[in-house]
Each structure stands twice: as C-alpha cells, then as structure tokens.
Amino acid sequence: MTTSRSVPKGRGARGEWQAAPALSVARVAVDVPLAHLDRPFDYRVPAQLDEQAAPGVRVRVRFAGRLVDGYLLERVDETAHVGKLAWIEKVVSAEPVLTPEVVTLCRAVADRYAGVMADVLRLAIPGRHARVEAEEPRPREIAPPEVPAHTGWERYTRGGAYLEALRAGRAAHAVWQALPGEDWPERLAEAAAATVAAGRGALLVLPDQRDVDAVHAACVGRLGADAVVALSADLGPAERYRRWLAVRRGQVPVVVGTRSASFAPVADLGLLAVWDDGDDLHSEPRSPYPQVRDVLVLRAHAAGAALLIGGYARTAEAHLLVESRWAAAIVAERATVREAAPRVTAIGETDTQLARDPNARAARVPGVAFEAARGALAAGRPVLVQVPRSGYLPWLSCATCRDTARCRHCAGPLGLPRGGTDHDPGLPTCRWCGRAETAFRCGACGSRRLRAGVVGSRRTAEELGRAFPGTTVRTSGGGAPVLASVPGKPEIVVATPGAEPPTEGGYGAALLLDGWAMLSRPDLRVMEEAFRRWLGAAGLVVPHKDGGRVIVVADSAIPVVQALVRWDPAGFAADELASRTEVGFPPAVRMAAVEGSPGAVADVYEAVLADERVASAVELLGPVEIEPTPGEDGKDVKERALLRVPRSGGRALAAALAAAQATRTSRKAPDPVRVRLDPSEIG
Template identity: 75%
Template sequence: MSPYPGSPGAGVRAPVKPSDRPASVTRTARTRGEWRPAAELPVGRIAVDVPLAHLDRPFDYRIPEHLDAMAVPGVRLRVRFAGRLVDGFLLERVAESGHSGRLSWVEKIVSPEPVLTTEVAALCRSVADRYAGVLADVLRLAVPPRHARVEAEEPAKREAAEVGLVDRAGWGRYPRGPALLDALGGGRAAHAVWQALPGEAWADRLAEAAAVTAAGGRGALIVVPDQRDVDLLYAACAARLGPDGVVALTAELGPAERYRRWLAVRRGAVRVVVGTRSAAFAPVERLGLLAVWDDGDDLHAEPRAPYPQVRDVLVLRAHAAGAALLVGGYARTAEAQLLVESGWAREVVADRATVRAAMPRVTAIGETDGQLARDPDARVARLPGVAFEAARAALTAGRPVLVQVPRSGYLPWLACAACRDTARCRHCAGPLGLPAGGSGADGAAAAGLPHCRWCGRAEPVFRCAACGSRRLRASVVGSGRTAEELGRAFPGTTVRSSGGGAAVLSQVPARPELVVATPGAEPPAEGGYGAALLVDAWAMLSRPDLRVAEETLRRWLTAAALVVPHTAGGRVVVVAESALPTVQALVRWDPAGHAAEELRARTEVGFPPTVRMAALEGSPDAVAEVLAATGLPTGLEVLGPVEINGAEVGEAGDRGGPGVRERALLRVPRSEGRALAAALAAAQAARTARKAPEPVRVRLDPAEIG
C-alpha cells in the first residue's frame, strides 16, 4: 500500500542482491537521448532530499530500461532536480503519472539495497505531518547514511538462541503483568503504561517481554535514553535470545558498524532491536512490540527538526502497524497518564502492599527546620541532621551513599544573600559565577572574584539591584563543591563524582563511599545504595518550566529506586518542605497519583498534553507573518509574542541563526491538532516558496515552555 493517500498502487518487485546484479546494469550502454522507459511500471515516485517546505511531496520520474531490475521501492537513487543532481528514495512504481508535462529520467541507482520500507516511509510521513515538518528531515533521522563497503560484505550468519520458557515471576508482581505477556506471545496489540517498582530490574522485565514477543514469531523494538541503558538492556536481551538474536543501535557506534547492524535488521536477520531515540525508526520485520523506557527523559526529544519525541513516534507506529506498545518507567508523565485516562492504554502497576515492601524509607526535611543551625557538621555539608545520620548509618553498614546534586560544576551561579535574587553583571545583566578554575576576561576567576558568565568581566563591588545588599551567596552549589564539602564532613571516606564534568560511572562497588552525581548520571551500586540524599531540592522545583514538578519527581524517583528497601535499612532523605505535592508523591511513592494531578492541573490552565500547542520562534516580522497566515484553525488562541534571548534559538539542526527573537505560543484543542500542524506547514511552505529571508522555527508540543 502506498504511504501517500490518493496515489496509485505500486507494483511489488523482489529486491536485487548485489551478487545477483547483471553486469549490463553497471554501466549505461547508450546515451541519454536513446534511453527507453521500463516496459512495466515505468514511472517512479521519488522522495527527493530537498528540505524545503513547499517541495515536500513526491515527484514523478521516468525509470530507464537499463535500471529496471534495480529500481525497486526503497532504493537510494539520484535524480536531476532544479538543474542539479540530488539524492532521493524510490517510494513506489506506477504505470502512469498524473503530471501532464515531460518527466525527467532517474539518473542513477546509488545502491540496489532497498533500505526504506513501506512501513517506515509511512511512519516518516506521519511524523512529519504531526510536527509540521518536512519528510526529508524525518528520513535523515530514520535511515542512516550509506556505507558502500558494508553493503558489499557477505552478511554475517546469525544464530539466535532458541527462546525457551520465559521466567514470568518478575512480571507476576504486577496483577496485569501475566496478561501483558500473554498478549505479547499471542501477537495482540496490547497498549500498556508500566509503573516499575522501586529497585526493579527493569532491563530484565523488558528483555522478558521482548523474548515472549520473539517466541511468538514477531519483532520487538525497545528505546531507552542513553548508552548506559542500552548496554544494560542489551545484556539482558542477549542472555535470553543469544548475542545474535538482538542488536543495539546507538549514535556511539561508528558509521560502518551502525550501518552493518542496521542492515541486519533491514534484511530480517534479527528481530529484536534496542537503542536510543533514532532506533525508533528501525525497520523491524513483523513488529509485535514497541517499548520506551523512562519516556519523560529529555534525551527522548530529538533536537533536530521537526523535533519528534520518541513516545509519540512509537504511539503513531503502534497504531499504524497494529503492534503492542509498552511505556515504562519509575515515574509517569502526564502524556502517559493521558493514554491511560483516554482508555487507549491500560496501566500495569503493583498493589500498594508490594510497593511499600519494595520502597526505601523516605524522609522530607525542610531547610527551615533549624537542624542546619544546631548541627555544626551538618552545617559544613549543607545537610540536615537526619540526612547526616542516614548517611552515617549506611556507611557503617558497609553500603555506598548516593548524593544527588541538581547542578554540575563548583558554584554554577551566585545570588544576593539578602533577597536570593540572581546576582547579575552591571554591564550585560548576565549571571555572576565563581568557577573553581580558569580565568575570566579580567582574570576574575584567578583572583577569586565573582565574574560574569556571559561577558567575563570581574565584579569586585557587587550591589544587588533589587534590595541594595552587597552580600553574595551560592545560589546552587554544584557537584564539585558538594563533593569537596562532603569530604570534609566525612573524613576518611572516599568521595566519588559521576557526571557534571566528571566521567559518568557505570557502577559502584558494594563498599562504604559517597557518590555525588548529577541527575541522569547516578550509577547503580552493587547490591544497592544504603541511602540517597537529595539536596538543593528548591533549585529543581524553582525552575520556570511547565514540567518542573513532573521532571523533579522523575529525577528523585530514579535516584531513590537505586536504594535498598526499608526492610534492609534503605533511607532516602530529600531536603525540601514536606507539604509540597511533589515531595508527598515521593514520600508515598505515588507517581501515578502525581501524574493524574499534573494532568488535571494542565487541563485547567490549558497546556499540553490536554491541548495541542505550537511554539513559533523567529524575528518579529517573520513570526507576525506566520500568525497572519490564512487557514489557521478556528478556536486558535495566541499567547505572546514575547522577546526571547538568542541563546534559546539556533540549536543543533536549525537552519536559523542566533540573535534576539520573539516567541509566540499557539494553542488549540486536541481535536484541532492536525489542522494546526497542516496550517503551519502550509505557512512555512508559502514562505520558502517566495524565499523569505528570515526563518521561523516551529515546534509542536515543545518539551519545554519557559
């Protein structure tokens, strides 16, 4: 079936292997003027690699007779477009073209390998339409660059281990877990949101789900945030399927190895794939399971246009392919909660008794309770006495202690000691800092003076613009400074750092030491941590972001899940006021309840995911031009525009430059989401057609709304 509605059906031809290619097609035997069209299905619909919105459609070309054998749907080719040769993909072959003029020829088949499947092509089109993007941009995310030497290699023989009886005891702790495995084994399109228990061996559970799916003769695709998670999940899958039964696809692989593994998936040699966000488009045959772990992690959001999010890509793919979808994590996002409340997915959760037995004891201590003032040792380490006692007890028991710090570095920024307002430079209004090393423009760091983090000027005589105070304090003490303070507070104890400028540790041994880590860099400990200290919580909760409460709870739960249960002495101390809803959700270990409240709050104020929202960023004139475009859906609400800093635009993959810009937010009901995306795509097409000089960055349902 064609991925483009309304286009004629395409004939299906068997792909040509390099070894089966006739010698006569390796060169053109006659001039272009003597070329003859293929006898059957002589017209090819081509997706040209031109990232211009007004050219975002397939184009028809004639297929010459000498390329007939290799011109199968999905191959890479080259065509002449606007007077120059460009790359493209053959989407389908048809008998006639709707174009009344003369068609150009396909100039060259780059490779006889059909790398773009019909299913992936349709998915890329759906993703581009959902995010008001261009198909060419999505195809770059989906299909890796060609590596000719790898294509010419003899495919390695893979012998996947025969899947035996899968241990279901782990999923048995969840009332709906066995039913989920039964659905996967039977090839049914189950949709589930899985709430992992504290300390859960999540990689083993996902590997068991993949093994059950593979035993039923279908493929599985699991996407995780980073390389550490890929390594852990690959090992779990290989233990059940054999090393030849699964491949890992990540950006860390070199181009040759990544393409080699990707080809093994495309050729059907392996059916289970694990990887990071680009693996969401992997061409797995007979998809039975699509899964994403920790869908709230910002690494799942693509930083290049059109900025798709892995969870949404997998939802689109599961719906189109009739595959099962599993969204798992220790925390739960509002988007996952919406899937549950809409009835599209069922939640897989443990009962409260099982949760309480698995979780550590969680204690919340506010910074205003006086313990910092009463305990000299705690004052040195910036920890309340309860946190100090929990750390000492864990170290005495021979277990490591995790300390989560929300920022990296030494002193990320300074603030007024009187009113807590950010200390800013008199010259450019940039934030003042005091790094551990280096020098600013005036040698500020070397002299130990505050300096501007934007222009580098020293500020020897600070005066707060808000209250007039001349005293400074560390607004957030980073991981480097925290490690230094803990070393003084716990003399004789090893202090290790993970993330925040230091190498991210893969694992720590089961011995008494302190591990200072930034969010996302917490290494698992052998046998589990004895305690976790979550410091500077106010810094995480005070960020001006729509998802701040959800993201803070996700980071806390990820760290707390590494601690042994309370029955083994596990303690978690969060330095925050206990009355805060986010803190209460951690104390009760109730991410589902927190997600429900978060979704309810967003429904009241009208923010995603209960509505569809688009962010437009660009020069004032360019943003105004898009807002004035016709075809925008009825009921559209415009917020702004407001001025933003140039640092917030010009990210990787953008074609616009930095500078002072404006941002406008467009909000419509979810039922009008497609109309909004189509209208913005049409507006972008009109601007590129007339070569508008100022670009506009369009993001649908942005992850961050500052």
C-alpha cells in the first residue's frame, strides 16, 4: 500500500512521521466485507499514536484510496508485506473494545458459516457513543453470592453435580430438559450464581425480551442489581453501549440478553447458557447467519467455559452433542416427570372418545377440548388456546395424516409451481431438486391426496367468545400485542406459538388446535418445531393432580403426538436425529443453500464441485426457482441450489464456499449471492 500526501492537522506531513519505537507494525481488521479481502492487513504505527494504538481499539486507516474503519488486532515488530506500509491515520477511541477471546470467536464463526469476519464483527461490537465512553464509570457493589443448601436442580439427575461443577470452575457441558411447570428463570439464576461464586462470569442468552426480563429479575434477586446487566435490541443505542462497556471493563460478571449478547466480552467466562435453542429468534437474519447455540458451542470450546443448553424440548442438534458425549443430559426421573406433568390427550386415542364424539377427527375444536376448557374455567383457572399464525400455507401436506409431502427422489418438500392458477395449479414440484411429482403417495399413511390451508387466530377468539358467553377472551400474538402475563382468573387466552403469556398459578387447561398445520411447516424441523411449541404451551399448565389437562388436536397415531402424550423430549430427539440421518438432513450432514440469480448460483456451485477438498463428497440438489423474498418485485428470477456433504466434510464445504465467494468478489461479479450453512426453512 502506498502512503498519501495529505497533511493531518498539527502533525506535519506523513513524510515526516516517525514509526513507534517498538512494535511499530499493527495488524488491522478492516471493515471491508469482501470475501477476497477477509484477512488482517499490516499498517505502520506512528510515534504520536504509540500510546493510544493498543490492541482492541477502533482505528481509521486508508484502504484502496479511502478511509475506512477497522480494529487493531495486535502489534508486532516485523511484517511479511513487501513494500512500504501505510500509516494508521487515527485512533478513533483509546477504549479497547475487542478482546482476544472475541477475536478468536468471530474468526471461528466466520469460518464455520463461510462468511466474512467483518460481518461477524458488526454483530459482535455495538456502535460507538463518544459521550458514553467519556462518562465516569458508576461504582458497583457486588457481594459474594450466598450458596443455598438446596436448589431446584436437585430434582434432576446430574443437576446437583452440574451446579457443583460450576462452583468448582469446571468446564461442564450439559443439555437440560426442564420439567413441566418449572421456574426455569430461577434455575438459570442459580447456575449463574454458582458461577459467580467461583469468581467467573456468566452469559445467559434468551429468545426474546420477555424471557430476558424474567431471567434478569431472577438473577437480580440472587446477585443484586449491580452484578447483572441485560443486553437486547430494545435498549437505545446509548444505553446498550453503556451497559456493554460495563461488561467490557469487567465491572459486571453476569450478562443476560438476546442473540447479539452471545458475543458479549464477559471477563473470565465460566458459563454460557441458552434457553430454547430451537427458537427461530436464535438464528441471525444477517450474514453470515449464525445460530446462537453453535456460537456458544464454539465459544465454550475455545474459552474452556461450561455450557448449558436448556428447554422443555430438545433439538436434534442438542441431542447430537449428548450422543457424541460432548455434553451430558440433565433430566428428571420418570416418576418426577409424571408427577409434574399435566394429563395430555390426543384425538382418537381411545374408542370411548370417538364413540362419544364421532366427529372428533374432523372438528377443529372437538368435544373433549370443550370439556377440558369448561372444567378449568369452573375450577377458577384460565384456559390457554394455542393456534398457528394466520395466513396461507404455501406448502403441501398429506390430506389424511397431515405429514409434509416430500419428493421420492431427494426427500425435499413439495410445493405448487409458480404461475399456476386456481383451475390449473400445476403438478406438485420438489423445492429442492425441481422434479415434478406425477404420482404422489404419502410415505407415512399411503394416501394420494394433498392439501394446503388457512389458519386464523382472531377467528378462533371470536368463535370461543360465542361458545363461552360471559367469559373474557384475550389474544396474544398473531397481529395483537404479545401479553407479558395474564391474571389467574377464569379467562380464555388465545395465543400464537411463542406468544403464550404465563399466569400466576398456571393454566387449568391448554388446547393445542390445528395440529395438522403445525405439522406442515416447510422446514427441516417441522416435527421438532411443533413438539417444541406444544411443550412450551403445555409446560404452563398445572400438574394433572391439580386437574391440569392438555388437549392436542392431532391424530394420536402420529409419533410426535405420542411423544407429547408421554412427555418424552429426549426420546423424540433421538428418533428425530435418526430419521434425519436416514434421509440426509442436518445435523446428520452439513448442507448449504446458495441463492441468487441463475448465473451467480451456477458460479458458486460449479466452483465448489470443482474444489478438490469436497469434489468427491458433495451432492448437488437443484437448482430450482424460488419465490421472491418480501420487498422484491419478483421480476428477476431467483434460484436456489443445495450442496450436501457428510458431517465430516463440513469444514471443507465452508472453506470451498468461502473460496468461491472470494473468486466472485475479486472479479467484481455484479449479482450478489446468499450463502447459508445448515438452513432450516428449506426442508
């Protein structure tokens, strides 16, 4: 790089600048999101910036003739660059915002997802506020936490041992299945307190603001307000940066936040925890699209910290960690589960039920559901009604058993082709390989009939209001505000999945409607997602000994419904992982989706197929035409190609994709390409 001749005010010409007497070479991560420039660049440190230019600070450097932002990663004596180095133009702030541990994490995340480190750094480091940096840090009083004689973890096998491992500072990895009705924010607070008692920091990541508020309150109750901060997108930029700086300066040992908090620079990290790791909110919608669970796994491995993945359900990815013995399972004994769980009833599980209500299989709200609701209301408890989000379902499912309709060739989901009409919708077509299905037959029940449908939440609230006159009906989600909580009164609460508000004392009953729609989502985790949403709602219901009932309006013969009736998240996760292994779905394999214009998609997958690292193992599915994303006019044709390799070839696939992207950016290819590793919504 050549130096410029411009003259900084008060510093003389650059030709008169002197290099720092020691460690005069700075390695800088420049904020240039181009794949072929995804590496540190060396710059000379001028003597006048010697004291300010510390590792981790924000700097301004000249790159390709213009000033760009960057982060100073380290300072060294020598450079491998042949030629004259450009100078660091400015140290934006003497505040070191980037720690070596976070640098290592960002690089690992970029490599795993075939991304660019500059994009990951944008996710990890909040924007600067000079006024906040200049503020005098508020003194904090953090008292050593009390170690209780008994905790809620003792209800679980290995629960007490895990807490002891945290108190001893050991890097214990665990997957935790919470009991029905569990006060899980308190359990996470107990784990954080045990970590702080060992003199280390804790990071707890939750799906949404409601969960952040609950866990933050629980942690404050055990550790005090000065020991905990909450980081989430709902904070203003200045307040978020103020709290983030307190964490970076080592003033706060416990951080509670949403997905962006997974990169928080907690000092001496001892515990990383994520609740409900299967929630879509844990997946970053910006490049390179990392998932919180995977980020925390990478971070725990590199930092030597403990990891806790918790939830009512268990994802296939979490079960793979247990199956590989990288993590231990924290579960309760079956007798404890049965005692805490409500009674779960499915449609058609007994001949008596069908004899009393012959139309139960066809009815949207069968008689057994009305019976459970009336009983709960009569007992003075509220009733929770869960319905899928309203809107058209642009995918196909079996009209008999509601299983997702899949291609016989590659097991991809079937959909209707674009350009069809009501009179001639066209043949069902695979969204993966593009093959038309001329003779569909369901692999689960053998039916040849297909269906799509419409699901509404407001309509459900209206119908229930007429069915239960004089009873208050509330709605949460589905276009209405998400309720933080509801009173423990005899009311009906209609909520979409994920928007179920807790209530004091628990619900008397939960009605899980439109099970066929929950089981027809077009992604890799359709069964897992339905099971997770059902357990999340059922976990708010009082135990069966107190009259708690859960009615799932779905056929009792479906395996996921049977798992709900048994309340068996571990067994279901094992079956889900086995079925994905059989058909070649993540996490049993690594898969990448390449989306863009036909020419751009072809450039990428052809480069990957020619790469020696993966050429013998990679399988190409497609390309196929896809629907335009929201906001696009749909005039330009977009395609998607899927690349699939065995799990052992995941790193090589990511490297090949990164190399293909680097080739395109170095040639200044005009059409952008979206590359996602292990996507879920295309399954």
